[in-house]
Amino acid sequence: MKKSINILGILLVFLFSNFAVAQLKSENYERNFKLGFGLNAGLPFNDPYNFNLGADARLQYNISETYSICFTTGYNNLFVEDEGTNFGYVPVKVGYKTFIFSNEFYVMGEFGGAFSTTKAYNNNSLLFCPSLGYATKYVDMSVRYEFLKDFPVIKDGVADNGLGQIMVRFAYGFDL
Template sequence: MKTKFKLVAFAIAMLFAGNVNAQDTTTENYDQGFRLGFGINAGYVFDDPYDFALGADARLQYDLSKRTSLTLTTGFTNLFIGDDVKDLGFIPVKAGFKGFIWEDQFYLLGEVGAGFAVTNDYDQTTLILAPGIGYANKYIDLSLRYEYYGDFPKANGGEGVGQLALRLAYGFRL
């Protein structure tokens, strides 16, 4: 867990460093502002007993510049188990940094936060680490990310569940 956290922290730091040097100097008067997006998520969960994940989210984004943004994401995600076992649903709350790396449309995103379990008589809160890549234009945001839930249980009695999720969102400037 500590090694994965260090790798994610290093990746986020490199993202910051890369964007500091790659700033477009022609955007001095860029109109900073907020964007709001609503998305749906579908994911493949790597660990048993979970079969797949579905969720919905809302993301508030503050554009620092034309190429860098801060994000705050929340919503609801359900990890489906199947059979007669209750699913695990939780509310993620994540803060992140988005850096556009190519043509002001392709980006890298790093998020960290917490997941608050709300179903299945399970009350554990988990750390969430979520690096991702994506494409965004004026209204559509399509991304692929890996999410790691450090404290959710596995079938073998261990902890730490990962998923690969696809997000499709509609966003607009506030």
């Protein structure tokens, strides 16, 4: 018990000092917006999907040198094997981005909704996306895991829900 209290105390001191340093850095930082346009490609983990292609637009508000809030939307198309009906959806996500290692590498978490554009399937889904990336002034490259909670899949020959996929994003961005 005493050991866990000591660990908790050390963790709180670390978090407080990190927050205090971030506040000092952000006082002289000029906050700004950034807009980016990206191309996405992905590999779904579940049948009947073969691959995913899409494009997106991301509006990013830089709170400080290391923290940003993001809004992302676009269009993705899941290609179905055996000449079935392809599955299109519009993701609408909000996220939080934290830059690490000299403000080029980042981790980001996004959540939101995926809205089906396929007439044969008229449902929507929750969407969760943790990602790792590298960004310069104009280029943004990232890898993310994307989970669509309510999209139809086939698991072990049985219809189910919950599509997981790995996505790669290449984007061009600029300050507004």
